[in-house]
Amino acid sequence: MSRPDLDPDLLRAFVAVCEHLSFTHAARRLNRTQAAVSLQVQRLEERLGVKLFRRSTTRVEMTGVAESFLIDARRILTLSEQAVARLSHLRVAGQVRIGVMEDYGTRVIPRLLPEIAEIFPLVQIEMEIGLTARLLKRLGSSFDVVLAMHPEGAGKGDLVARESAAWVASRDHGTEHTDPLPVALSYPDCLFRQWAIEVLNASGRPWRLAYVSQSTAAIEALVEQGLAVSILKSSMLGQGLRRLDGSSGLPSLPGAEIRLHRAANISPGAALVADHLTQKLRQRG
Structure with missing residues (x-):
C-alpha cells in the first residue's frame, strides 16, 4: 500500500487552523479564502484517512488524532523551511x-x-x-x-502582530486603590505614556506621575514592588504582575500593532x- 504524500501547503493550512481554531482566521493568516483552506484540510483528511477537526456552525475542535499529528506537521514544515533556506541563503x-x-x-x-x-x-x-x-x-x-x-x-510597515495594552499592578499589592493613583511611565515620546495621560485625564481620576524610566524592566520592577501601576503589553506580563480589569476603575486603552x-x-x-x-x-x- 502506498503511503500518502504530505503536501506542505496542506500541512500549513492544517497547522494554521489548529493554532487559531478558526478557518476564517487561518485563511487571513495564509492570505487565502476560507473555502480554499477548508478544501486543503479536507484533502489532507482524505489523504490521511482520518478526521482532523470537529466542525459546527459556532466552533472548530481538534480531534485527538489532530493533536498528535500537529507535532509532526510542525516538525516537517520546520525541517523543510530550514533545508530550503540553507540552500538559498547560505551565501x-x-x-x-x-x-x-x-x-x-x-x-x-x-x-x-x-x-x-x-x-x-x-x-x-x-x-x-x-x-x-x-x-x-x-x-x-x-x-x-x-x-x-x-x-x-x-502605522506603516509590515504588520506582524497585534497587542492589547493593559493596566498592570503588583500581584501582592492593591496599588490601583491608592488615591491619587501612582503611575510609572516612560519618556514623553512613548506611545503608552501618551495613552495613559490622555485616558486618565479624561476619566477625571486623581493620579500622579510617580516614576519615569525609559527601561521597561525598571518600570516592571517598580510595579512589582507595589510602588505604582503602569501600562504594558498583555503578552509581556511577568509573574509578579497582574492585569487590571474594569473593576479597578481604570479607563480602557486603545489597541496596538507591531x-x-x-x-x-x-x-x-x-x-x-x-x-x-x-x-x-x-x-x-
Whole structure:
C-alpha cells in the first residue's frame, strides 16, 4: 500500500487552523479564502484517512488524532523551511542592523536569532533597543530594520502582530486603590505614556506621575514592588504582575500593532533576514 504524500501547503493550512481554531482566521493568516483552506484540510483528511477537526456552525475542535499529528506537521514544515533556506541563503553575508522595543528585544527577538544564525551563518546581527519614535527617525541611517509599535490601524510597515495594552499592578499589592493613583511611565515620546495621560485625564481620576524610566524592566520592577501601576503589553506580563480589569476603575486603552519597517536602501541580504523575521513574528501571533 502506498503511503500518502504530505503536501506542505496542506500541512500549513492544517497547522494554521489548529493554532487559531478558526478557518476564517487561518485563511487571513495564509492570505487565502476560507473555502480554499477548508478544501486543503479536507484533502489532507482524505489523504490521511482520518478526521482532523470537529466542525459546527459556532466552533472548530481538534480531534485527538489532530493533536498528535500537529507535532509532526510542525516538525516537517520546520525541517523543510530550514533545508530550503540553507540552500538559498547560505551565501548571504553582511551586517543587519535592527532597532527594536525593549520588551520584544529582550523576550521575543532573542528566541528567533538562533534560527537566523543557522540559516544565515555569514550574517552579522546588530540590535539596539529603544523607543519606537526614536528608532524610526534613524531608519535608513542607523538601522536596516525597525520593529515598532503603533496605534491600531495607524502605522506603516509590515504588520506582524497585534497587542492589547493593559493596566498592570503588583500581584501582592492593591496599588490601583491608592488615591491619587501612582503611575510609572516612560519618556514623553512613548506611545503608552501618551495613552495613559490622555485616558486618565479624561476619566477625571486623581493620579500622579510617580516614576519615569525609559527601561521597561525598571518600570516592571517598580510595579512589582507595589510602588505604582503602569501600562504594558498583555503578552509581556511577568509573574509578579497582574492585569487590571474594569473593576479597578481604570479607563480602557486603545489597541496596538507591531509593524516591521525596512529602510528604503536595505540590502538584499538584510531584506532576506527581514522576510524571515516577518514570517516568524507572524507565526508567533
